[in-house]
Amino acid sequence: MNYTLLAEQFFNGFQLGIILFLVAAGLTLIFGIMDLVNLAHGTLYMFGAFFASTLVAVTDSLVLGMILALPVMLAAGLLLEFSILRTLYERNHLDQVLATFGLILFFNELFLIVWGPEGTGINLPPYLTGTITLPGGITVPEYRMVIIASGLLVALLLYVLVSKTRVGMLIRAGASNREMVGALGINIKLLFTLVFGLGAVLAGFAGMIITPITQADSGMGESILILAFVVIVIGGIGSIKGAFIAAILTGLIDTMGRSFIDVALLQIMDTVAAETAGPAISSMMIYILMAIILAIKPSGLFPPKGA
Amino acid sequence: MTEIMLKVENLVKHFGGLVATDSLNIEVEQGEIHAVIGPNGAGKTTLIHQLSGMLESDSGTIHFDGQEISHMSSANRCHAGMVRSYQITSIFKDFSVLDNVAMSIQAREGHSFRFWKNANKDAVLAGKAREILVEMGLEERAEVLADNLAHGEQRQLEIAMALATDPKMLLLDEPMAGMGPEESSRVTKYLESMKGKYTMLLIEHDMDAVFALADRITVLVYGQAVACGTPEEIRGNEEVRHAYLGDD
Amino acid sequence: EKIKVGIVLTLTTPASIMGKQMKAAYEVAYDHLGGKMGGKELELIFEDDGLKPNIGKQKTEKLVKKDKVDFLTGYIWSHVLGASAPVALKAGKIFVSANAGHSLYAGKKCHKNFFNAAWENSQNSMAMGTMLNQRGVKNLYILSLNYAAGKQMVAGVERTFKGNVVGKDLVPTSHKDWSAEIAKVKAAKPDGVFVFYPGSWGLAFFTQYKQAGLDKTTPLYSVFSVDGANLPVYQKRKMKHMIGTFNTMFWAPDLDNAVNKRFVADFAKKYKGQIPSHYAAQAYDSLMLIAAGVKAAGGDAKNTDAVRKGMEEADFGSVRGKIKFGKNHFPIQNFYARQVINKNGQWQLSVRQTVVEDHAPVMSNECKL
Amino acid sequence: MNLEILKTPRGIYNSLLILLCIFMPWIAPAIGQDFFTDVFGRIMIVAIAAISLNLIMGFGGMISFGHAVFVGIGGYAVGIFASHGIESAYIQWPVGLLMSGLFALIIGAISLRTRGVYFIMITLAFAQMIYFLSVSIEKYGSDDGLTIDARSDFGIPFYDLNDALTMYFTVFVLMVACLLITRKMVNSRFGRVIRAAKSNDERMHTIGYPTYGYKLTAFVIAGMMCGLSGLLSANFEDFVSPDMMFWTFSGELIFIVVLGGMGTIMGPLGGAIIFLLLSEVLSNITNSWHLIFGPFLILVVLFARGGVEGFLAKFEKSPEAKS
Amino acid sequence: MADLLRVDNIESSYGASQVLFGISIEVGVGEVVTLLGRNGMGKTTTVRSIMGLMQPHAGEIHFKGEAIHAEPSYKVAQAGLGLVPEGRQIFPNLSVYENLVATAANRGDKAEPWTIEKIFDLFPSLAERQTNAGNQLSGGEQQMLAVSRALMTNPDLLILDEATEGLAPLIRDDIWRVLGELKSAGQSILVIDKNVDALTRIADRHYIIEKGKVVWSGDSEALKQDEDLQHRYLGV
C-alpha cells in the first residue's frame, strides 16, 4: 500500500467535499431552509462562472474580478427573485420544478449564444499556479488550498447566520409558516428576497471559484446540481451541519472509490470483469451511498429539529 | 364482574432526558368512559400516541380486548377495534366532508384492494357516512371541502372519522377543544348516548364535560398516575385540585 | 428535380463546437461543387440532434418523410447514428456517417447503403499505440471517459501498444474534477499519459494537468481531444503547455495535396478565419463522396445501385489525397502523428510522420457484404 | 356516448386530444407533414409513461424522479431478446412487464420508507444506478444503444407491428387502455386509499390502513405500465439506449405531467402532446428554440395553476371533484 | 374613550363564498373586548381581516386613526397589533426560545416591555422546554408559546383567537389572570374564547357574531342578564 497516495487521495476527497459543500451551501439556504426547489440553482452557479470569467478578463485581476462579480450575482439573484421566483414560494414543489426548469432552458441557450459553445474560463495568476508540498510528501495545487479555505469560511459564516442569528430564525420560521411570520410584523417578502439574493451569491461564488479548475460552459450547472441535491438529502434537508458533513463524506467516498475500487476488485475477479465493474461502481458510488443512508435513515443523517 | 377492555402495564416513554410516560398502569373496563386529565405536558397525548401505535414505547405492555397489542402497527390496532382522534386536527383536507368519513367506513369493510368498481358511487359507503354526519350535526356540510370548514367544524369531523371506523374503543384527545359551547354540549350528549356501546378513553380539559361523562378518572402528572377514581373522589382530592383543577 | 441531402449535426449545446465547423465545411463543399451534383441542383438541409438519439432519429424521419431527401449524412455520435441509421436504411436511402465511427457498422452490421467517410472508433487510438511504440514510450497511463466510444479508444490503444499500461481510469461523463486520477498518475510515474477527453472535458482536464505540475514531468498523448475545433479555444485560454503535445489522426491541415490546400483556404474564409478541424475535413469528404456517386449515376440520384457503385469507386478529390473504401464502406487510410505548433501566432496541428499506412478497421472481415 | 362533456372547455379539449390521436394518420398526410404520424406515435408512447407517473405522483403523491428507468427496462427486454434472436412477443412482453414490476417492487419497497424530497432523491438514486449499469454493459451496446432488427412478433396473421398503421393503433389502443385503467382505478376503493394517503398518511394509519402496501402496489402497477411504454418504444424506434433512462427523461416525464395537469386523467396526454409537439415545432423554426420554450413553461406555471387542465377548469361553473 | 381599533362594515370572502356581511366593531384604548358566536360564524375571519391576512372587499379598518385595511399583514402588525392565532401556529422547526425571540419587538414602546424572563416566570413549563422544537411540545404548551410569542411583540392591541383552547384549568385561570393584569396595566385586548363566564368577568364589552353579522353588542352586565341571548347565539 502506498501511504502517500492514500493520504493524498484522502486530501483530494476532502477538497472535493468542500467544493460540493460550496455548491450545496446556497442550495441549503434556498431549498433546504426557504423550501424553494430551485433547479435553476445550477444556472446561478453558471452565472457566477461566466460573470467572473468575463470580469476577470476585463480587469485582468483574479481577485478584483471575483470581488466585482459578487454584487453582480446579488443583483442577478434579486432580479430573478423579484421577477419570477417570488410567486413560487407558496406553490407546490412541482410547480417550482417546472418553472425553474424553464429558467434553465432559457439561460443555457442564452449563454450559449452570448459566449459561444466553447464557453469561457479563468486563468490563474502566477502566484496561484504552484503546488504546495504538505508533510508526508503530499503535493497539492495552491489554488485548491484557496478553495478549501473559502469553503470552510462559508460553512462557518452560514452556520452562524442560520443557527445563531435572528435573521436565521426568521428564515426558518418563514419557511414553515410564511403567513404567521408576516402577522407577527416581519416583512417576509423582503426577507426572502434578500435571502434568495444571498443564496444566489453563494451559488455564484461556488461557480466562480471552481471555474479556474473546470472552466465554464453552458449547462455546467446541471450535473453539479444533482450532486448538490444528493449532498443535501444525505445530510438532512435544511441542516447546514448535515450538508457539510454529507459533502465531505460524499467527496471522500467518491474519491476513494475512484482511487481504489479497481485495485480492490482485482482481488476478487478477473481483469476484464474488474475493468468493466470498476468504473461502473465508482460512477454509482454516491448514489449507492445515498440509497443506503436513506434506507436506514429516511430523513438523512442530521434532520433538522421539528422539520 | 366487568371485563377489562384495555390494560396498560408499566408503560414507559422517554424523550431524551424527559420521561413523558413513567411506568404507567391503567385499566379501562368494557363500556366505561375513562377520562385522563392532567396539566399541560403531563403526557396524555403521548399516552394516546403509544396506545394507538404512533409511538413505539420504550417498555411496558398494552393488552386490548384480550390480546397483546404492544407491538402491533397502528392500522392493525384500528382493525382490532381501537381508534383515536387527534388533539391537533388531522383530516383529509382536499376531500369532501362526506368522503373523509367514507374513508373510515371503507377501512372497516375489509381490505381495499379493489381496483375497478367506482367507490364514489358506492351507496353503502355514502349512506353510512351520511348517518354519522347526521349524528354529528355536520350533514349540511357533507359536500364541502374539509379544508374550508371552520375550525370548530373540523373538530367535529375529526370525531366523526374516528366513530366511522366502528370501534370497540375510542381514544379521544381533547375532542371538545375548539368547539363552541353548543357544539361541545352536543358532542357531550352524543358521547353520553354512546356509553356502553363504546369503551372510551377521554382526554379533555373541559371539566364540565369530564365530570358529566366520565365513570372514572385518572389524573396524570409528569407521566405518572397520581390518582384514579370516580368523579366525586377526584373532585374532592386535594392534590388534584392543587396540581390541576385550581379552586373554582 | 433537385438532389437533396439531409445533414444531421449537433448544432446546439456546447458540443455544437464541432457541429458548426462541420456545417461550414459542408457549405464549402457545396460551393466547390458549384451548388450542383451530377448536373442537377443541390440542396442541403441541416437538422440539429441536440445530442440525443431520439431527437436525431426524429429529425432523420422528418428528412426522409417530409423533405424526401436522397441522402443522409452528418451524424457525429454513435448513439445518434444507432438510432437514426435504420430509419434511412429501411427507406432505401444512402447513409454516410461523417464522424460517428460505430464499430458494429464496420463489422457485423455493415450495410450496402451505409458508408462512413471518417473512421472506425478504435482505429485512431490503434495508430496512437503504434506511435507510442515508435516514440519509445514504455510505461503508459490511460485516461478516458466511461462510455462506449471512450472504451473503444482504450481498447484501440491497448491493442497496439507494446509497453506496460501502469494505470487506467475511466471517469463518468459528469465528472470535471480529476484530482483523484491525477494523484494516481503521479504515483504511477508513467513516461506518457494517453487521454481521450473531447470537448469541454479536455479543456478542464488539461487545465488541471498543468495545475498539478504534471505538464513538466509527463508528456501528454491524446486522441480526439486536441483538434482544430478546440485549438483556438486552448490558444485563447493561453494553455501553452498544449504546444508540443502529440496526437494521431488520418488528416491534418498541412497535409500536402491540392484539394486540401484549397479546402483549408476556403474554409478559413467561410469560418472566422479558422483552420479547419478533421471534423470539417470529414464533412467535406462526405459530400464529395456523395457527389462522386451521383456523378457516376449520371445525375440519377434515385438509381441507388449506380450511385452506390460510384461511391465505392470513390473517384473524387479527397482532402486526404486518394481515398479507398473497404467492402464494409469504411475508408482504408493512413494515420499520421500530429503535433501542436505555434505558427505565426496561430496554434495549429502539423503532420510529423506517417504512423500507419492503409489502415482498415479490425472488424472489417466480420462484414458479410 | 355521453355528450355532456362537450359542454365544458375541458371536455372539448379532452375530446380533441383523443380525436387528434385517432385521426393523425390521415390528418398528417393531408397537411403534407407525413412524419407527424410518427411524432404522434412517439407522443402517445411517452404519454403512457406519463400516465403511469401521474398515477403515483398525481394521485398518490409519490414523486418518482427515476420513473424513466422502467421505460428502459421494458425497452431492453425487447432489445436484449431481439439481439439473441428471440422475437416472440409472448416471451418479450411478459418478461418486460414482469421485470418492470419486479424492479418497481424492489425500488418501491425501499424508497417508500422515505417521503417528500427524500423519496424524489432515492428514486433518482436507483434510476442512476441502473443507468450506469446499462452504460457499462458493452455486450448490449453500452451507451451506443442496441438497434433492434425485428419488432416483436405476435404470430397473428395480418397483425404485424412492422406495419406503420398497425403499430400506431396498437400504441393508441394501449394508451386508451391505460387512461381507462387510471380512471377506473383512482375512483375505486384502492384509488381512494392512494389519494387519501397523499392527503394525510398518518391519519390513514389510525383509521386502519397500512398504507405502505397500498402505495407499493400502486408503485408496482405504475412501474409495469411504464414498462409497457418501454416495450412499445423499443418496437416503435427499433432502438433502445441508456439515454431513455437518464434522469433528464425522468424529469421530462414530471414536467409533462405537471404541464398537462397533475392528478387529472387526461392531463398526461395533453401534457405530452403540448410538450413534445411544441419542442418539435419550435425546433424546426430555430435552433435556439429553448429561448422560447423556457419562458413558455414559466408562463404556464405562473398563470395556469394546475397545468392546462387546471387552467381550463377555471372556466367551469361548478368546480367539480376530480373526474 | 378614544378609539384604538375601528372596524367599519367590512365584508370578506374566501374565494366566491362570502363570510362577513358588514361587521363593525370598536376597541378603545385600554379596553378588553370579545367576539362571541358559535362555530363557523366568522370570528376568525374578522380577525384575519383585521390582521391583513385577508383583504376585506368592502368596508374600512382604522387603527390608531390610520387606515389599515389595505395594508399587508406585516405593516398591520408593525402598527401595533399582536396576534395569537387559532390553532396556535407556532413555528414547528424553531426551538421554544427561538419562537419567542425571532419576532420579538417593542412595538408599543412600553416602558417595561415583555422579556424572556417575564415570560418564563409566567409559564414555567416553557422555561423547562426552552430547547425543544415547537412541534415537540404538548398542545397546551404550544398554546402558552403562542400567547407568549404575541406578548413578546409588545403590541398595543393584543388579539387572541381561541385564547385558552387546550389549556388545563389551572393554566386557563392563569391566562385569565394575566389578561386581567394586562388590562389593569392599560393593555387593550380583543379576545375570542368559548368560556363565556370568564370573559364576562374580565371583558368590558362583547360582540356576538352570527352568520357574518354583528347581532348583538353590549357590556358584560347586559350579557350576563340576558340568558335568552346566551342561549340563542352561544348555545349556553
Ligand SMILES: Nc1ncnc2c1ncn2[C@@H]1O[C@H](COP(=O)(O)OP(=O)(O)OP(=O)(O)O)[C@@H](O)[C@H]1O
Ligand atoms: N417529540 C417530542 N420530543 C421531545 N419532547 C416531547 C415530544 N413530544 C412531546 N414532548 C414533551 O412530552 C411532554 C408530554 O407531552 P404530551 O403531548 O403528551 O402532553 P399532554 O399531556 O398531551 O399535554 P396537553 O394537555 O398540553 O396537550 C411535554 O412536556 C412535551 O413537551
Ligand SMILES: Nc1ncnc2c1ncn2[C@@H]1O[C@H](COP(=O)(O)OP(=O)(O)OP(=O)(O)O)[C@@H](O)[C@H]1O
Ligand atoms: N379557507 C376557507 N375557505 C373557505 N371557507 C372558509 C375558509 N375558512 C373558513 N371558511 C368558512 O367561513 C366561515 C367562517 O369561518 P370562521 O373561521 O371565521 O369561523 P369562526 O367563527 O372562527 O368559527 P370557530 O369558532 O369554529 O373557529 C365558516 O363557514 C367556514 O366554513
Ligand SMILES: [Mg+2]
Ligand atoms: Mg395533548
Ligand SMILES: [Mg+2]
Ligand atoms: Mg375561529
